[in-house]
Amino acid sequence: MKTILKVDNLEKFYKNKGSLTKAVxxxxxxxxxxxxxxxxxASGSGKTTLLNCISTVDHATAGHIYVNGKDVTDMKETALARFRREELGFIFQSFNLLDTLTGRDNIALALAILGEHPKKIDGKINKIAQELGIGEILEKYPYEMSGGQQQRVACARAIxxxxxxxxxxxxxxxxxxRSAGMFLDSLGLLNEERHATILMVTHDAFTASHCKRILFMKDGRIFNELVRGADSRREFFDKIMQVVSLLGGDKGHAF
Structure with missing residues (x-):
């Protein structure tokens, strides 16, 4: 099986008034x-800092991050900008859709930036819209959509x-x-049918139960790991809650 992401002995330290914080x-x-x-x-465990380093938003203090065999920690800014466009898709908590563009145009923008031929753009948008169940809102603006619809448009833009x-x-x-459940079902469908490789940071056990494997962080280190395997999502959720209770983190949504 192909390795998409390899994080190798990664460190991220912050210095502040003589003190040293080891975030990762x-x-x-x-x-x-x-x-x-x-x-x-839990908050302050280093999970967001880790994601920021992988996404190249932040620079690691030491160690290496490889995506498709490319060491992103050694890339210059011009190469990093191209790498983000071509290799990474982003889904944010705040959707980050452009209010002046329709759902279709928000998705099309990602393809246009890559230089996709205009004749192919609509076909690709229609296909992903059908998979995510957002065909009926493509011509709407973000302010005309529910939060869940906006997030599914953002998901389409990323994929x-x-x-x-x-x-x-x-x-x-x-x-x-309800919207979270619909969005997570859509994300899971993309993983199953498109074999999309997804790395998701969350504090919520219900959200995490949709994953196939979970790394738990504490004080900048990996504290534990769970693999779903043949477990039902409810069984996996229960196991997640056991680890979360040890970490003292938030419980999030419940079944």
């Missing part, structure tokens, strides 16, 4: 093609370019339980 402290792991990996941890890795940062944080 000697972390190593791999993500294989088609995996759906969740990263959990339509066929990125090597999708990074999701608390993607259900601004959604109610």
């Amino acid at each position: 402290n000697h972390i190593s792991f791999e993500v294989q093609e088609g995996e759906y990996l969740g990263i959990m941890g 339509v370019t066929n990125p090597s890795l999708i990074l999701a940062d608390e993607p259900t944080g601004a959604l109610d339980s």
Whole structure:
């Protein structure tokens, strides 16, 4: 199986008035093609810093991050900009849709930036819209959509370019339980049918139960790991809650 992401002995330290904070402290792991990996941890555990380093928003203090065999920690800014466009898809808590563009145009923008031929753009948008069940809202503006609909449009924008890795940062944080469930079902469908490789940071056990594997972080290190295997999502949720109770983190939504 192909390794999409390799994090090798990663460190991220912050200095402040003589003190040293080890936000990410000697972390190593791999993500294989088609995996759906969740990263959990209480506030201050380092999970967001880790995601920021992987997404190249922040620079690691030491160690290496490889995406498709490319060492992103050694890339210059011009190469990084191209790498983000071509290799990564982003799903944020706040949707980050452009209010002056329709859903269709928000998705099309990601393809246009890559230089996709205009005649192919509509076909790709229609296909992903059908998969995510958003065909009826493509001509609407974000303010005309529900939060769940906006997040599914954002998901379509992230996946339509066929990125090597999708990074999701608390993607259900601004959604109610029903909308969160619909969005997570859509994300799971993309993982199953498109074999999309997903890395999701969340504090919510219900959200994490949709993943196939979870890394738990504490004090900048990996504290524990769970693999769903043949468990039902309810069984996996219960196991997640056991680890969360040890970590002292948030429980999030319940079944």
